[in-house]
Amino acid sequence: MGPEKIAARMGQAVALHRGGNTDAAETIYRAILRAAPRHAGAMHLLGLLRAGAGRLEGALPLLRRAVAIAPEHAHAWTTLGNVLVDLGDAVAALDAFGRALALDPGMAEAGVGRANALQALGRPAEALSALDGVIAAGADVAEAHNSRGNALRALGRAEEALPCYDRAIARRPTFAAAHLNRGVALADLGREREALVDVEVALALSPEHPGMLNVRGQLLRLLGQPGLALDSHDRALRKAPGSAETLAARAAALSDLGRHEDALGAAEAAVRAAPGWAGAHQNRAVALGHLGRHEEAAEAAGASLERDARSGEAWNARANALTELGRFEEALVCLDRAAGTHGRNPNIPYNRGNALRGMGRHAEAIAAFRAAQELDPGFAEARWNESLSLLALGDFAAGLPAYEARWTRRARLVRRHTEARCWRGEDLRGGTLLLHAEQGLGDTIQMARYAPLAAARGCRVVMEVQRPLLPLLRGMPGIAAVIGQGDPVPAHDAQCPMMSLPLVLGTTVETVPGAAPYLTADSGRIAAWGRVLPRGRLRLGIVCSGNPDHVGDRHRSIPLSSFAPLLGRDVAAFLVQTDVRAADADWMLDGSGITDLRPRLRDFSETAAALSCLDLIVCVDTSVAHLAGALGRPTWMLVPPLPDWRWLLDREDSPWYPSMRLFRQARGEAWGDVIARVAAAMPAGARLAA
Incomplete structure (x- = not known):
């Protein structure tokens, strides 16, 4: 292929390249290089084509060879610099742009590229200064304004970056990267919904671009749509699996x-x-x-x-x-x-x-x-x-x-029964009020005290509670009906989540409705437990652990063996909980002297009857603690350094349960020290000798 033929073929390839027919252009560039292996122009443009297609590793050797053959080729140095930035070698890129600018000081593309390399090196202030120089020299091009916005964002000046992206888009409306970067700047400012619009525009201009799909996913997650976010990330990974x-x-x-x-x-x-x-x-x-x-x-x-x-x-x-x-x-x-x-x-x-x-x-x-x-x-x-x-x-x-x-928390509760208005304490005389459980069993037991107070206002109260609590709560006075979660809900005029009742009824620390007992166990079951539990010694109930899935369980649950100082010949000890950790079960079997009541605790009514026959309950913060307090039983609760809000601070009593005494663990104090204080407070004859 002679020089004239090569020149004609180069013109044809460039026209195809500019027209977007990159496959045909690549075929011609490769044919030229077979005929003229040292043709730096074809080498550079083939490298440029591959870089534009995201084939950076394939572009790099072509561009290095092009500048080695034609070191005076400023455009080839600039393309090499851009590829090196994208490959993460900003130091080498800075050298390439410097060579391009030495050959052509007014070359805007090289000036912008140099600023991008500075940005990649974590030098955004220098990048901004360089871009200001490029623009001041007359290079009013979209790339310069886009890169200037990126430098401002890196400096924490997202608000100033937005006009830069607007100028870039005004000069080239199809500049997908500028639309994307504008969206990222909006996200920096906490304007995620607006940001998503810009990112969707960028994706419309550059469909299935993996980087843009990734940013879209991040925004969807911030907007509380993690499922859609995951789909967007998965689409991005199909295009770029190793990102x-x-x-x-x-x-x-x-x-x-x-x-x-x-x-x-x-x-x-x-x-x-x-x-x-x-x-x-x-x-x-x-x-x-x-x-x-x-x-x-x-x-x-x-x-x-x-x-x-x-x-x-x-x-x-x-x-x-x-x-x-x-x-x-x-x-x-x-x-x-x-x-x-x-x-x-x-x-x-x-x-x-x-x-x-x-x-x-x-x-x-x-x-x-x-x-x-x-x-x-x-x-x-x-x-x-x-x-x-x-x-x-x-x-x-x-x-x-x-x-x-x-x-409205991210780990939000599901708000139920919203088809009826939420009761705010207004007069509902003659109407029906649905009170419904929303959190744990202990929370429901604690808040059940408010149901009779609501009923006293002249409305018909229906309580919907967790099914294990049904037998226990059905005997509460003044309540029209107690139903289980999942049961058909009767017609009602208003509803209220039970944990909102203290707010609705204007509770303060001084006005907590703390009269106890407000729950009672079945008399027949109490009599049966009275025959089972021995008399003559202090009958001690122990609760050492709660639900292991509870968010604060590691702070409140204690190994059962830690309670050993409470045991002795004057104490008959009973474990009053339905779930036991494996290590605690093994310790009980190893001659602990604690009787495991689990086989008999079929429901909360049975537990209430057992608690009613005990002289003292020593427990951690679980639903059994609330039940014992609601029954008015003598209850000593072990409270961690960061207690649940309802136990307040720096006091040994509880306005919620008058029969409860709190033993607080100081920060850094071992549970063994707290239990030693419990042992010291027990009746003298029921204490294990030192």
Whole structure:
């Protein structure tokens, strides 16, 4: 093929390339290179074509060879620089752009590329300065404005970045990357719904682009649609199976769906795909945290920080893990570091509030939760945790309204019976009010006290409760009917979730309806238990653990062997719970002297009758504690350092249950020390000799 033929074929290939017929153009470029292996122009354009198709590894050797053959080819140096940036070698890219600009100082594309390399090297201020110079020199091109927006975003100036993207789009309306970046800037500003519109426009211009699909998934997750987010990430992975960023984002969506093991698998795949990327390790830390593997989560966050000590997200993730491990002071140090690099993230003051709550510094925790809400007014988790601290401090006037945030939390409760209006305490004389359980069995027992108060206002009260509580609650005075969850619900004029009753009825610490007993056991069952349980010794009931799936179980459940100091010849001890951990069951069998009542505790009515025949119940914070208190039985409850809000702070009694005495564990104190105080308080003849 002679020079004239080659020139003609090059013209034909360039026309096809510009027209979008890249397959035909590539065929011609390759034919030219077979005929003229050192044709730098064909080599450069074939590399450019492959780079445009995302085939970066195939483009790189062609471009390196092109600049070696024709070192005066500024455009080839620029294309090489762009490919090197995309491949993550920004240092080599900076050199390539420098060579292009040395050959042609006014070359706008090389100036923009150099700024992109500076940005990739974590030097956004230099990138911004370089772009300002390019634009001032007259290069009013879409790429320059788009890159300027990216530099401003990296500097935390997302609001200023938006006009840059607008200018880029005005100069090239089909510039998909500018639409995408505009959406990301809107997301930085918390405007996720607007952001999603821009990302959808970008995808319309560049269908099935994996990076854009990944950003779309992240936005859908932020908008509370993790299922749709997961679908978007999966589509992205079909196009780019090894993308660490998409794998990490997929892990976050899976976590939101409660699929925590799958989330960990995706996060670990991201680490394998990019072991040097801090974000992959940070996402793994989050997944481990959801699985309760907090030591490993702290280590994974540490691995992230080894790779990027400026990562606010990783400092935040490590703080979360340390808070769960009770290492609150260390968590606060991490949060200070997070705030220094990511100060507008509402999760940082939110997590500070959690650490301060763990330390018992509730007033400071409330201030932190409110700071989180100032950054994100819709932050329901912060409002919820604020309510827990307010209630623990006894500020029911502020705490009970804030407690309603439970309905809008990410792990929100399902709001039921919404076809009827929610009762707000208004006159319902002659009407029917449905009160319905919403949380745990203990919560329902505690709130059942309000049903007669509502009925006293002249309305007909129907209670819908968990089925295990039906026999126990059906005997309550003044209640028209008690039905089980899942039973047909009778016609009613209004409804109210039971945990909202203290708010509706204006409860304060001083006005808690605490008269007990407000529940009674069946007299026949009490008589039967009286014949079974021996007299002559102190009859002690023990409850050492609750539901292992409860979010705070590790703080409240105690090994049964820890109660040994309460046992002795003057004590007849009985285990009064239906679920027992394997280690506790083994200890009972090994001559503990505790009688296991599980075979006889068929329902809560049976448990109530057994409790009615005991002289003292020593328990952790479970539904049995509420039942014993509601029956007016002498109950000594072991309370962890961060107690549930209803047990308040710094007091040994409970306004909810007058017969209850609280034994509080100090921070750092072993449960054995608390139980020793319980043993010291027991009647002298019932105490094990020292």
